[in-house]
Every structure is written in structure tokens, then in C-alpha cells.
Amino acid sequence: MGMSVASSAEAAFRSAYDAEPAGLWAAPGRVNLIGEHTDYNDGFVLPFAIPQQTVAAVSAQDVPGWTVTSDLVNETVSFGTTGPGEVRGWAGYVAGIVWALQDAGFAVPPARIALSSDVPLGSGLSSSAALESAVLTALTDLGGFDLPVAARPGLAQRAENVYVGAPTGIMDQSASIRCEQGKALFLDCRSLEVEQIPFDLAAEGLAILIINSNAPHQHVDGEYGARRKSCEEGARILGVPALRDVPVTDLDAALTKIDDEVIRRRVRHIVTEDQRVLDTVELLRAGRPREIGPLLTASHVSMRDDFEITVDQVDVAVEAALAAGAYGARMTGGGFGGCILALIDTDRTEATTAAVEMAYEQRGFTAPTIWPATPAQGAHKV
């Protein structure tokens, strides 16, 4: 799979520019094992990179400016130095990376870029972070910049927050850039410290199944921003810098200080979710991966009832997977559609897949797409 996306990017480069690229840089999508909407609350997340990736074939050019093409859209876009929002659509993510690097003081070399990707778009698997991270890694290498890996996700996040204008946290870019093969990335979104948690499920006879609900994403941007505002309001009422600063042992007392019923529920999700991440990490460190199942499912229930970011399709997939014997299942990503993940015994792959497909058919939903995920390598030169 990896090689074919790289070949496609290389072929797209040749056909657009009639030349060979100087190099190929790959960056993956991600699933989040647990820790949803905790990133912008300075909390904890535990994503891992998936084998699906975006590859950028890139060469420096001698004329000023940047040209980018993608075999997904068959469109070529050229731009010079721009400010936030000036390049729109998919090319805006590329222009955003150039802008963020320039804004951080780097002299970005003029370049030609060709992109290819097999990260499903708009499914909550971070196709945009994969794109940003591939281009950032490529331009950083080509420019020979002294930009430590730990500082790169924040720069890509700025491209998305300020240039593209989406108020997302730092999880997706961190996962695409910092994940390692066979590991889940335990990230403290305040200190940006990471711990690579061994997550070799195959050795345990376990698998994570990704179930793409293929449900159309609805109102994602507005609802995401609204959740973020509610969390900030909760922190303000409680007099803490961020909800990460409310320990789960103080939760009941904290909730009595919040009059607004909706904000109370949003706060409860974040505070309990941070604790579930810590508990999951403990179990994985102790080599007890099956036991994380109930934490995954509790996370889903919290997203469904307290954070209110699920839709029927994802709830049905979770229920069907659990009924088929999954240890745990939850929606992963920003919400309002997208993917769920289920922790299962490997030999239950077919039965679980069939059970979810059947449940979708009975409800008259568009068929889901289901495949097993293995933790892959973060951004790198191919």
C-alpha cells in the first residue's frame, strides 16, 4: 500500500512537471485509541498512525513561488507568499504550511509539489494533518531547517488554525509527525511530552478494527467550535487555566459550581476522558491490553451522552461490534460521523465485520467500510 501511494505521487510529479522529484515524503493518517476533544483542553490523547498516508513528491524550483498538484483532484495551483486564508480549498493546507514556516522565520525554498494519498477524506482519520505533515517534512528537509521534530506539530497546527481557520487541537499533527510503528503515542497536550507505548496487538491475538461509518459529516465545523467554547467557559467558571486542571476526584464538587446543564455535561466528558486515557496507558504499560475494552466503551458512552458528538451510524456500529463480542468500541476523531474502532480477538474479524454490516443493512444505512488497523510509522522521507 505504502509504495503504491509513493509511486502515484512520483507519477503525478512527472506528468505535471515533466521532471523527476528530488524526493518523496510520506505522512500518515491516524486513529485515536482514546482521549477525544481533550487536546484543546491541555489534556491527554493516545493516537496511533495508520498505514494510509499522503505522499508529497517535491523539488526545489528556481523561479519564485510554489506550485502544487494532486492526483486526487487533477488540479494545479500556484501561489507566491500569501497571508492567512488567501489560498482556499485543498491547496490552502499547503500554502498554510509555507506561511507558518515563513512566519516562524524560515526562508522556504520555492518548490514544485505533487501529492497523492490513500487516507480516506472527511472520515475523521486526519487526511488534512497527513497532507500538512507530508509537506512540512518535505520543505523542512529541502530547506535544511533546524526545526526539531517536537516543534513541528505546533507549526502545522498554526497552518490549520490561523491559515485555514479551523480551531482544532494539536493531536492530529502530533500523531502524523511523532507516531512510531507498533506504538501508540501518549501525548501530554500541555507539555507536549510524549511516551511511545508498545501496542503490538498481533502478538496478543488482538486486532483493532476500523469501521468507517461512511456517514456524511454534518455541521462539523460549527459544532466543533461550540464544544470548544463550552469547555473554555467551564474552565473559566471553575477558575482553572484548562479543564485538564480538574482532577477526576474533584469532579463532583466542580460540577456543583456550574449552573448550566450543558456545560456540566461537557466538563464531565473532558475530566473523565482524561482519566480514561491515563487508565488505558497504565493497562497497556502493564501488558493487559484486553482490559482497556471497558474504557473504550465508556469513552463512547461519554461522547454520546455528555459531549453529544455521535450520530446514529456510529452508535449502531459500536453496539453491533460489542454484541459480536468486541472487548470495547468507540467513535474515534472529532465526531458527527467518521470512524469507530473496536478491540477484538483477531479470529473474530470476520464475524464482527459481518455483524456490523448486517446492522447497517437492517437500518438502511449506507454500507460501512471495515478494515484492521496496525500502528504505522509517522512522517518520514521515503
Ligand code: GLA
Ligand atoms: C479533530 C481535531 C483534533 C481533536 C479531535 C477530537 O480531529 O483535529 O485536534 O480535537 O478532533 O479529539
